[in-house]
Amino acid sequence: MSIVVGIDVGGSTTKIVGLQGNEIFSPMLVKANDPVASIYGAFGKFLSTNKLLLNRIERIMITGVGSSQISEALYGIPTGKVDEFHAIGKGGLFLTGLPRAIIVSMGTGTAFIIADQSGEKHIGGTGVGGGTLLGLSNKMLNVRHFEDLVAMAKGGNLANVDLNISDITKDKMETLPPEITASNFGKISDLASKEDIALGIINLVFQTIGMFAVFASRIHQTSDVVLTGNLTNVPQSHIIFKTLHRLHKVNYHMPSNAEFATAVGATLSTPKQML
Secondary structure, eight states: OEEEEEEOOOOSSEEEEEEEEEEEEEEEEESSSHHHHHHHHHHHHHHHHTOOOOGGEEEEEEGGGGGGGGGGGGEEEEOOEEOOOHHHHHHHHHHHHHHHHEEEEEESEEEEEEEEEOOOOEEEEEESSHHHHHHHHHHHHHOOOOHHHHHTTOOOOOTOOOOHHHHOOOOOSSSOOOTTTEEHHHHHHHHOOHHHHHHHHHHHHHHHHHHHHHHHHTTOOEEEEEEGGGGGHHHHHHHHHHHHHHHHHHHEOOOEEEEHHHHHHHHHOHHHHHH
């Protein structure tokens, strides 16, 4: 059976997956600053790992910001360019099996897509995302690597950083539990440790993304939100989204291979251009 390959070319990482029949296989990630090098590197690694010959590949579907650097078919294989927002939407629905949902792509920034069986539509986004995490951690903590920030945050205490509802009122509020954040970094203490600040940065980013998703879900009248992208690998995010679920009754889905959702969606998409 022939294979369709989907490639999502980001600014610093390229993701690749294979689609055979209705099954996704062998998702991989390659880091490279040059998008052309990363595409060929990812494709070569994919072929080598799976011991595939070029004649097994029916077509290659490329998406992402770096796809603009590709102007010809890869190795003579039919190669198409796919709109990134359509790929995000299709990939999110495919990985969850949901018929309709808000698909959130959490990368350097964050994009929001409404997707259903009739199609996918980009409804907006925010500059808050992975770039925010690394930028703030660099300036505030002198931490430049994603994994180091996540590890540091494991020992953090938000009580030394964030202002909660219980800090500003003793009255019981009907829609806001006392432990809910009233102001990110609104109570940062001189005694706050680097671990506290690291957790505060993560909390700020994921609460912002989560609330944007809440607003989008209400506007488009769906309770399902699919979270995709590299930031789904941040363990602290799971607690934050669970809290938002309890408060706003939004179902946050984080499927397996969520970081590869856009590449998956590319394999399922009609190309906007064949090379």
